[in-house]
Amino acid sequence: MINIYKYDQPFTLECGIILPQIHLAYTTHGHLNAAKNNAVWIFHALTANSDPAEWWPGLVGNGKLFDPEQHYIVCVNMPGSCYGSIGPLDLNPDTGEPWYHEFPFFTTRDMVRAYQHLKEQLGIEKIHIGIGGSMGGQQLLEWAIEQPELFEHIFPVATNARHSPWGIAFNASQRMSIEADNSWKEKRPDAGIEGMKVARSIALISYRHYETYSKSQSEKTNESISNYKSESYQRYQGEKLARRFNAFSYYKLSQGMDAHNVGRGRKSIEEALQKIKAKTLVIGIETDILFPLVEQKFLAEHISGAGYKDIRSHYGHDGFLLEFDQIELIIREFLHHAGKQQVPDIKKLASVK
16 A cells, blocks of 8 residues: 655755755554564665565565565555655646656655655664665665665665766657657657666667577577567557656656765765774676666775675676575575674675575
C-alpha cells in the first residue's frame, strides 16, 4: 500500500528555489519494533517505484533477506518521479496549472533532506540497514554523509560518489532525444513521449553489456539482413517504459543524477566519504559499464573500514536488479561478521565467483 506524507512547510532546493510544500509517496513492509532498531531503508533507482517487493522480489518479502516479519522496510518514491511523490505533473501552486517543464529538479541531496522529515514522522531514530543501487546508492551515500550517526550498516550497490562525465554524457544524450521530439515543448502529460522511447533505448545500452545482447539477442541463422532481434528489443523496451512513465519525470530525474557529487560544499569527495560512520560494504558488478568497478573501489578506499565485493553478471549494470542470490549471500556474510564486531577486510572479501 502506498502512503503519502505531506510536508506543509517551505522546502528549499539546492538550486535556490523554494517550494511552498512537498509530498512523498512511500511504502512500508513490517513494523517498527519497540526497540526501534529494525528499520531497513531501501532506495530505488531511476524509474522504479516505492515498493521494492515489486522490483527486488528476490530480496524483499517473507523469508527473504529483508523480511517484513523481522524488519520495518521503508522505501520512498524519489521527488520528481511519477509514482506519487511531488513531480512535474503536479499543480504549481503559483499558477494552478501543472508544472511540466518548469518543475525544478531535486538533487540527490535535496531528496535525502526531504526523506529526513518523513523519517521523523515515522518515528525512526536509527536505521539498521540502508541499501540502494545506482541512483538509489547515490542517495544512500548522501544521507550517510549528511547524518553519519543514522545508519548502522550501509550497502551502496553499483553506484558512485560523483556522477561521472561518462554517465552525464549518457543522460545528456537521452535528454537530447526527448528535446528532439516535436511535442516536447507542448504542455501536456504525454509531451516528449516518443523522444523518451529513444532515451530509454540509449539508456538500456549503458545498463546492459556485450554479453547480455550476445546471449539473448543473437540471430538464430546467418541469413538475416533486417528486422534484427536486438533492434526490435530496443523498440520494445522504449514502448514498455512509455506505458508507465512520462518524459518530464525522466528528464528531471536524470538532471538530479547528473548533479550528484558528495564533495559539493564539503571541501572534497574524499573528506565527505570519511564522514560516514556506518559499517559499509560496497558492491560492484564486473560487467557494469555505466558505474564501472573503479568507482566502487574508490568508495571502499575512502570510507573508513569499508569492505568491498564485486559480483559476476551477464547483465551489466542491471545485475543489481537481477543477481539476488549473489547479493544476498555477500550481505548475509557481511552482517554475520559485523555482528561479531569484526572489521571486514577489503582484501579478504574477494569477488564472488
